[in-house]
């Protein structure tokens with residue numbers, strides 16, 4: 001069975017695919033989204049919702065300019081979604097403590113470095129930390145006031161409701177199995193249908209790699225598993241986000257505390273382990289002693305779409321007219337979703353891009 005054609009087909013309904021669908025629809029395109037499972041149930045759901053490049057000093061400007069733009073766009077992005085749908089994504093300007101530790105020492109010049117990017121970072125000694133954040137057990141720390149959080153499952157629910165309201169057609173349980181281009185038209189096959197479109201946007205997280213490989217295109221996208229634990233805390237007990245190395249704590253408005261996260265190279269295998277739970281709990285209880293009394297509510301994992309230097313691919317796929325890619329956002333896909341969507345809209349519609357797209361281009365595949 002062949003379905004009616006669309007002006008753009010989006011493959012994958014994570015935060016990247018949904019945000020892009022929103023901006024493309026608002027620009028006037030007829031948009032259809034194909035999702036293998038249910039909307040927004042993979043990494044975009046599993047993530048912590050911290051809106052920051054976490055340790056910016058480790059990264060190249062290409063990632064930082066994307067993250068900074070994303071952070072700046074969030075207040076308007078969530079306000080727009082909430083105004084249209086009534087769903088509150090709980091964007092909260094919590095600020096974030098970055099704790100100094102032997103495993104993850106803070107650079108001595110961090111505040112000066114942050115100022116170059118317009119961030120108002122302040123460094124605090126262990127004694128100052130005891131006065132300012134008595135709920136934490138911490139050595140010296142950096143405070144990053146511009147870091148906010150979003151409750152990502154609610155953001156996804158809001159995005160879905162918004163795009164559907166605008167007329168985007170979403171088809172769940174439609175796993176894309178093959179892509180083929182014939183006479184300027186892409187034919188996209190799932191188990192039950194063939195969809196036609198002049199343009200296709202591939203935003204299938206780490207699975208984008210597999211879909212592209214079937215086209216003979218190799219990328220360096222890799223799945224990186226992250227496990228999380230959820231504890232029940234007292235509302236307001238942990239007013240700021242806390243980061244130490246790759247571990248963090250984020251408290252939601254209702255008191256629930258996310259404890260993240262592992263970084264594991266286990267291929268496309270999702271699943272939870274006792275070791276990870278023990279690691280996350282030990283971290284939480286060490287830096288936030290009140291966590292010792294907190295009940296465990298849930299444990300889950302997600303697959304981050306990893307990429308070289310954590311710089312995502314955003315833009316046209318070379319030598320495949322009409323095929324676009326937006327994947328490889330690694331730990332920062334929630335942070336960078338709004339600006340990724342703006343950039344895609346500009347590139348697909350050949351408009352002035354909001355930032356230089358060069359660093360995000362997919363290189364030409366070497367010829368076989």
Ligand SMILES: Cc1cc2nc3c(=O)[nH]c(=O)nc-3n(C[C@H](O)[C@H](O)[C@H](O)COP(=O)(O)OP(=O)(O)OC[C@H]3O[C@@H](n4cnc5c(N)ncnc54)[C@H](O)[C@@H]3O)c2cc1C
Nearest residue numbers: 012014016036044047048049050176205226302333334335
């Ligand atoms: C534990 C964890 C913590 C994180 N914390 C943060 C954080 O605090 N801040 C932050 O900014 N980022 C965070 N991230 C990263 C962020 O979640 C990801 O970068 C982002 O969600 C990637 O979005 P995506 O839309 O590309 O991928 P996904 O959310 O994985 O969406 C891809 C979609 O494509 C679908 N799909 C796959 N194959 C097919 C197919 N063949 N056909 C149709 N559909 C298909 C999938 O089912 C999925 O719904 C975290 C990630 C994890 C796992």
